[in-house]
Amino acid sequence: xxxxxxxxxxxxxxxxxxxxxxxWARDMPADLRGMKQSEAEALFRRxxxxxxxxxxxxxxxxxxxxxxxxxxxxxxxxxxxxxGIKQRARALNxxxxxxxxxxxxxxAGKIPGHLVYMNDAYxxxxxxxxxxxxxxSHIVGIDLVRTGPDEFxxxxxxxxxxxxxxxxxxxREITMRMFPQLFHDNRVAPVETYPAxxxxxxxxxxxxxxEGEPTCVILTPGHFNSAYYEHSFLxxxxxxxxVEGHDLFVEGDFVWxxxxxxxxxxxxxxxxLDDAFIDPLCFRPDSMLGVPGLMNxxxxxxxxxxxxxxxxxxxxxxxYTYVPEMVRFYLGEEPILKNVPTWQCAKADECKYVLExxxxxxxxxxxxxxxxxxxxxxxSTKEEIAFFRTKIEDNPSNYIAQPTLALSTCxxxxxxxxxxRHVDLRPYCLVGKDVTLVPGxxxxxxxxxxxxxxxxxxxxxxxxxxxxxxx
Amino acid sequence: MLSRTADNLxxxxxxxxxxxxxxxxxxxxxxxxxxxxxxxxYRNEWDSILRASGTREAYRARYGDDAVxxxxxxxxxxxxxxxxxxxxxxxxxRENARIVRTALTTQVWEAINDAHEEMTQLARxxxxxxxxxxxxxxxxxxxxxxxxxxxxxxxxxxxWDFMNIGHYLERADSTARIIDVKYYVLLPDVxxxxxxxxxxxxxxxxxxxxxxxxFAWVYGGxxxxxxxxxxxxxxxxxxxxLMASMDGIVWHMEHLAQTYGRxxxxxxxxxxxxxxxxALDIEEIFDSGLxxxxxxxxxxxxxxxxxxxxxxxxxxxx
Numbered sequence: 001x002x003x004x005x006x007x008x009x010x011x012x013x014x015x016x017x018x019x020x021x022x023x024w025a026r027d028m029p030a031d032l033r034g035m036k037q038s039e040a041e042a043l044f045r046r047x048x049x050x051x052x053x054x055x056x057x058x059x060x061x062x063x064x065x066x067x068x069x070x071x072x073x074x075x076x077x078x079x080x081x082x083x084g085i086k087q088r089a090r091a092l093n094x095x096x097x098x099x100x101x102x103x104x105x106x107x108a109g110k111i112p113g114h115l116v117y118m119n120d121a122y123x124x125x126x127x128x129x130x131x132x133x134x135x136x137s138h139i140v141g142i143d144l145v146r147t148g149p150d151e152f153x154x155x156x157x158x159x160x161x162x163x164x165x166x167x168x169x170x171x172r173e174i175t176m177r178m179f180p181q182l183f184h185d186n187r188v189a190p191v192e193t194y195p196a197x198x199x200x201x202x203x204x205x206x207x208x209x210x211e212g213e214p215t216c217v218i219l220t221p222g223h224f225n226s227a228y229y230e231h232s233f234l235x236x237x238x239x240x241x242x243v244e245g246h247d248l249f250v251e252g253d254f255v256w257x258x259x260x261x262x263x264x265x266x267x268x269x270x271x272x273l274d275d276a277f278i279d280p281l282c283f284r285p286d287s288m289l290g291v292p293g294l295m296n297x298x299x300x301x302x303x304x305x306x307x308x309x310x311x312x313x314x315x316x317x318x319x320y321t322y323v324p325e326m327v328r329f330y331l332g333e334e335p336i337l338k339n340v341p342t343w344q345c346a347k348a349d350e351c352k353y354v355l356e357x358x359x360x361x362x363x364x365x366x367x368x369x370x371x372x373x374x375x376x377x378x379x380s381t382k383e384e385i386a387f388f389r390t391k392i393e394d395n396p397s398n399y400i401a402q403p404t405l406a407l408s409t410c411x412x413x414x415x416x417x418x419x420x421r422h423v424d425l426r427p428y429c430l431v432g433k434d435v436t437l438v439p440g441x442x443x444x445x446x447x448x449x450x451x452x453x454x455x456x457x458x459x460x461x462x463x464x465x466x467x468x469x470x471x
Numbered sequence: 472m473l474s475r476t477a478d479n480l481x482x483x484x485x486x487x488x489x490x491x492x493x494x495x496x497x498x499x500x501x502x503x504x505x506x507x508x509x510x511x512x513y514r515n516e517w518d519s520i521l522r523a524s525g526t527r528e529a530y531r532a533r534y535g536d537d538a539v540x541x542x543x544x545x546x547x548x549x550x551x552x553x554x555x556x557x558x559x560x561x562x563x564x565r566e567n568a569r570i571v572r573t574a575l576t577t578q579v580w581e582a583i584n585d586a587h588e589e590m591t592q593l594a595r596x597x598x599x600x601x602x603x604x605x606x607x608x609x610x611x612x613x614x615x616x617x618x619x620x621x622x623x624x625x626x627x628x629x630x631w632d633f634m635n636i637g638h639y640l641e642r643a644d645s646t647a648r649i650i651d652v653k654y655y656v657l658l659p660d661v662x663x664x665x666x667x668x669x670x671x672x673x674x675x676x677x678x679x680x681x682x683x684x685x686f687a688w689v690y691g692g693x694x695x696x697x698x699x700x701x702x703x704x705x706x707x708x709x710x711x712x713l714m715a716s717m718d719g720i721v722w723h724m725e726h727l728a729q730t731y732g733r734x735x736x737x738x739x740x741x742x743x744x745x746x747x748x749x750a751l752d753i754e755e756i757f758d759s760g761l762x763x764x765x766x767x768x769x770x771x772x773x774x775x776x777x778x779x780x781x782x783x784x785x786x787x788x789x
Contacts, residue, residue, distance in 0.1 A: 045588070223566075241472075241476070243473060243475075259474055259788070260474050260629060260784070262788045
């Protein structure tokens, strides 16, 4: 049984960042806690913060469980994380700019060419093109776990359209509404500047052809999408239009949106649509979600797409292994954040090791997400392990494996009071003319005792994430 | 604003108003049914509201020929298969609202979302514990809440105009339909026109619109068909009258034209329609036949809707 780092207690004492909250949680009467919990749920339902889960009968109105016990970082802990996250986001963007142009890292033999150029996420349509400011991935979500006081590991990078930022903002909003005194007593750094930062980032990457104030929009697949709430929330907070594919059309050198006053030119699109659906002329011809001709306008500099089509080639689980190398190669710096040791089943010797140790490892699909198609060795039955063995043997390059990490735990409200539950963290780094990061992120928590799977699609919950202002 | 956003706002308001209409129609039927059955034999109060709501065929396909009160209530209030039932309208209004949450204030969204949540609860209640007036009150309370939130908190921008245009257009449609119920309620004998029972039925219409007192203020004690129709069609002071509805549409159309610095085919059609209404007097309406007049007004609503759609809502504006 591994030792888990407890975010609140160390050697029987309360760790500094939690000193202002431990007594609050301990002294809260059970009935008040119950009352507050149902109040919080009512608020979420009322505001309509929902997250539909694919393949569960399509209830678009499912709520993600919210735990009122915040997860807290000290200012200095965060400062280091922030440096590491920004460093990583810059390196990932350097990598994208490189592989769609000269391919120096491949030429230098620092990453195998086939991993890049044969990658499903590599978009030939973008090759040779340099977007404004050289930025391909404008919103980088980096999933982190903690295993010790100074031990943080990056689980994965999300360079396309990481979701969940609306929860970061709403969790804070609701915690503040329910426990104003806590915020009065603790100096918690604010996260509500995120939408303004995102807007600033979008403005900063407007195409050269754009004159005057750029018109920015969010492109959503529509209100049946599981993250629709987030799309509309962000558009709302930024004061920009939330558009669907058929609200846009291409004419001449530009993209236009259909308004009640006639066509209006669009300069920057934050798309929350997968590459394959952006432009039926360029990608999937059967998709009705995108905008025919969009890619032509993009390549001729008439519009900026955030994040760029093809940005996914940097966040693949096979590419992930090379991110520390990217930091060294492009930035000439030592990576501040560590990768989780990863075995690639595509390599025969590593695959052999994985197959011999399936019971101790976590196995993931290279392109999987949302906690689907993964094996958590120590928590699996013999049958599940045997099933994965055949899947890996059939198609080794589709899998990677990692050791089962001793994810830190954060106190979480349970029936009996509070008890440790495993957590991870997704901060959202913005890359435009500047690289910015608001102090906080989305903490996901595995609500089931002992469970290490925090994905909301697997029954995980969320928590407010505090960064203390000053130590 | 995005044409699709305007379209969603417009329909959100139309569905809200339509939910209210259905609740009021139920009230008309329920009160008419309380009349002593002087003529004996066939009663058609419940059938008449099916006809007026334009869903009689759908009802028959599902429940058969008999307009059984409880079935009509289910059809008009709870039935999600009926796209204009109160439940369907609240659901559709909420769906439209969810799509354009960026264009709504929190208070408006919450009012709509609450109505939807409570509608779900209500649909689970034992039907024997619900009276027609409970249902009517439920619908009216929630619709008033949503409309109040809109009036109190929405920015006075183009979105507000589109919501109001939808609201007034549907209201014109609704008032025409509610008056028309009277046409479908057959009096036992033609000699009863103008009789006590006839007047009772007319008063029911006022009652369903919560307008008896307003009517009495304006027209004094005696209740006649002409006065009621005047009140509900031509009187600009009467909040549900066709005239007031058209006035609302024109006001918001002009406001839009001013904001956008251009008027459209929809603007001129609305102006033309209100001018026609202004040129009418009550005798002409009765001479040409009330039912025919009302059917003509329903056609006007459709024509105006189509013009509004192509001028602003379908994305073809240039």
